[in-house]
Amino acid sequence: MYKNELQAITKSNRYRSRKLYSDDLADFSSNDYLGFAQNQAxxxxxxxxxxxxxxxxxxxxxxxxxxxxxxxxxxxxxxxxxxxxxxxxxxxxxxxxxxxxxxxxxxxxxxxxxxxxxxxxxxxxxxxxxxxxxxxxxxxxxxxxxxxxxxxxxxxxxxxxxxxxxxxxxxxxxxxxxxxxxxxxxxxxxxxxxxxxxxxxxxxxxxxxxxxxxxxxxxxxxxxxxxxxxxxxxxxxxxxxxxxxxxxxxxxxxxxxxxxxxxxxxxLFILKYREKLKAEIKARQAIVQKSLGMNIEGLICSYPLKEDSNALSVQQHLIDEGFLVGAIRPPTVPKPILRLIPRLGESTEALETLCHLIQKENF
Missing domain, CATH: 3.40.640.10 (Type I PLP-dependent aspartate aminotransferase-like (Major domain))
Known part of the structure; x- marks a missing residue:
């Protein structure tokens, strides 16, 4: 019934699908900024x-x-x-x-x-x-x-x-x-x-x-x-x-x-541990600034891709290297970006490795 519309979406490189990603990937894609989704307590x-x-x-x-x-x-x-x-x-x-x-x-x-x-x-x-x-x-x-x-x-x-x-x-x-x-x-x-x-x-x-x-x-x-x-x-x-x-x-x-x-x-957890959390947030912001030259106010790094870059291909390349980041395409954004979340659920060492990889590849 919507075959033509789906074909048009696919042709314009805007087709979306659900995926299950491996837990082995370092997750820098989720909005789980403080890593609470992993907090068993x-x-x-x-x-x-x-x-x-x-x-x-x-x-x-x-x-x-x-x-x-x-x-x-x-x-x-x-x-x-x-x-x-x-x-x-x-x-x-x-x-x-x-x-x-x-x-x-x-x-x-x-x-x-x-x-x-x-x-x-x-x-x-x-x-x-x-x-x-x-x-x-x-x-x-x-x-x-x-x-x-x-x-x-x-x-x-x-x-x-x-x-x-x-x-x-x-x-x-x-x-x-x-x-x-x-x-x-x-x-x-x-x-x-x-x-x-x-x-x-x-x-x-x-x-x-x-x-x-x-x-x-x-x-x-x-x-x-x-x-x-x-x-x-x-x-x-x-x-x-x-x-x-x-x-x-x-x-x-x-x-x-x-x-x-x-x-x-x-x-309640934030109220009790806010100083520790603030320090961890600042540490990740500093890594992004040092490695990618981007000052972020929160924990969203909107990394612009080159005009001829395919966001999904870049995302897959990073997945192959063990990292999951968001690949955001039009019409959600005017131009394709990597949406990198330096979340507290992953280590600063993993974040540094990811940022160096992005800088090296110069997508």
Whole structure:
């Protein structure tokens, strides 16, 4: 039925498939930034936490009877340690972003997304009645000019703490623009929580920003926390509105109890060992800078390939050498890149070897 479309995708070198990779490969591809997916102690603590209760599954929507004490305890922890008024757990980062972008902009509002915002937000933006615009990546002048040249009721701005493909850090001045125009500011911290800031809480922590009523933070459990799921931090008012209007919250089964418990244990681990983790993150950033000449703010190294390079062929070459890295192609990115994650789950020695190999091959 879709034979012609699949042929076109294949011809354009954009065909995707699922693969099982050997555990023997040094993994520099995963978003498991801190290596928590390999931490058996976190797994066992999460099992013990869930085992305290009669049920081990949420059973229903969070607004029917799927809300569980594990959800509530995790939300209370997030509120205490992030300084927001309210928290909502969600099934995934995609669902959390979709909830925010689909529900918050109403008719006569203005929704402005960074042009590199995650696909979840871009897809959700197609469903709204508001006027939808994109601004040049991290460009506050362009953002402000769009606000001043378009009519609006409310303004909603959507950005990322660290951008998932480029690894760019959010421009701090965007907070100032949002506050100046009393705009709702959605900050997707999927790739910055556990990586940035004095307490490894992300860009709010890094920039020393006290959350305000117009600030919204989205974090995932499926990256640095080594689990699956997400959360939204916001004001009481916004949380109340979302649980009454956000379809991806209202009409989905509540998040897995085990996954929430596992993410919770990950955050507790970060709180206890943050100084050690920060030192290990800095050590890996220094290796990337020294070996590849690239300064990375987080743990995403977007290594540009030559114009004539085939990303999948380069990836396979590195696999043959014992290393797994991401091969990212258009349309996900404008030009093919290697997405190298200098994660704490692999040794610094392995990272040095990989970086030297990439430099030597000069892909």
């Amino acid at each position: 976190l797994f066992e603590r999460s099992v013990a936490q869930v085992s305290l209760y009669k049920t081990h599954a949420p059973k229903a929507s969070i607004l029917v009877n799927g809300y569980h004490p594990i959800h509530q305890e995790f939300e209370d922890f997030l509120i205490r340690h992030n300084g927001f008024e309210a928290a909502l757990v969600c099934g995934s980062g995609f669902l959390a972003n979709f909830s925010l972008i689909e529900a918050l902009p109403r008719k006569k509002d203005l929704l402005i997304l960074d042009e590199e915002y995650h696909a979840s937000g871009m897809v959700a933006s197609k469903t709204v009645d508001a006027e939808v615009l994109t601004f040049a990546h991290n460009d506050t002048n362009h953002l402000e000019s769009l606000i001043n040249t378009h009519k609006h009721n409310r303004i909603i701005i959507a950005v990322e703490g660290i951008y998932s493909m480029s690894g760019d850090l959010l421009n701090r001045e965007i907070f100032d623009v949002a506050d100046r125009y009393n705009a709702l500011l959605i900050v997707d911290e999927a790739h910055s929580v556990g990586i940035l800031g004095e307490n490894l809480r992300g860009v709010f922590d890094l920039f020393g920003i006290t959350p305000k009523d117009n600030h919204i933070k989205m974090g995932t459990l499926g990256k640095a926390l080594g689990s699956y799921g997400a959360y939204i931090l916001c004001s009481h008012h916004i949380a109340e509105f979302l649980q009454n209007r956000a379809k991806a919250i209202i009409y989905t089964t509540a998040p897995s109890l085990f996954d929430i418990a596992l993410g919770y244990q990950g955050l």
